[in-house]
Amino acid sequence: MSGRALGHRIDERITLHYDTLPPQERRAADMLLAQLDDLATYRAAELASLAGVSKATMSRLFRSLGFADFDEVRDHLRGLRTAGEPRRTDGAPSLSGHAESEGEAIRYVLESAPIPEAVRLLAGAERILVVGWRNSYPVALHLREQLAQIHPSVSVGPQPGQTIGEELAGIGGADVVVAVGFRRRPAGFSAFVGEALRTGAAVIVFADPTGSAYLARATVPLECPVQGELAFDSYAAAMSLVSALADGVLESRGREARERASAIASAYDRLTEVE
Incomplete structure (x- = not known):
């Protein structure tokens, strides 16, 4: 051949x-x-x-x-x-098997991830930049939305139609960069992690086991499995970790965070933005 x-x-x-x-x-x-x-x-x-x-x-x-x-x-x-391509390799799974697999992944993440270290960095950061591309972007956006309720300076990138270089401008040692990079990452992910580290900021990396090289370089590595019983990747464990991190930051920032969350809720009511 x-x-x-x-x-x-x-x-x-x-x-x-x-x-x-x-x-x-x-x-x-x-x-x-x-x-x-x-x-x-x-x-x-x-x-x-x-x-x-x-x-x-x-x-x-x-x-x-x-x-x-x-x-x-x-x-x-x-x-x-x-490698992340949606494809069945062991027959059609049962929904009960899928539910069991999801539960195991969530338990693994919540029991093994260094959540206290990540919470400490996020709670004490002057600014937080959360970055994710492709299938990682929804996780990054969700983390930003949760943290923005309780922290005064949280941004997500890249914005639609924008590049990422300008987002790192001004980031320094008092800040935290969260790089979300699940498999089928863009080719520039490694360069971004390197550039984020060069700013002096703490770098938290969300990744599945295929991102071990990036997890090893992180200030705090957060490994989340994404492969389960179904053909497509699942981000249930990652989203659960987001909730745990936000809850920890809320507790750590105390009254300041609670007052910010209340102020945002009041603004929602005045603007009738949410039901």
């Missing part, structure tokens, strides 16, 4: 080599594409039967695509899921 396809996803490999495949292997390839989301839930013999080809033909197709056998295909698909 041409080395060009090595490292490509299985569907990309099929596209690269489709025109050169014999008719029977092409037929099997069509079936693989049709069953791609659930491919790892089948056995090789079942796939051959679905395609209407022999097991030998299916084996030849796997080799044509650069895989030694179907076990290697399964490993490939699990690797895609680990």
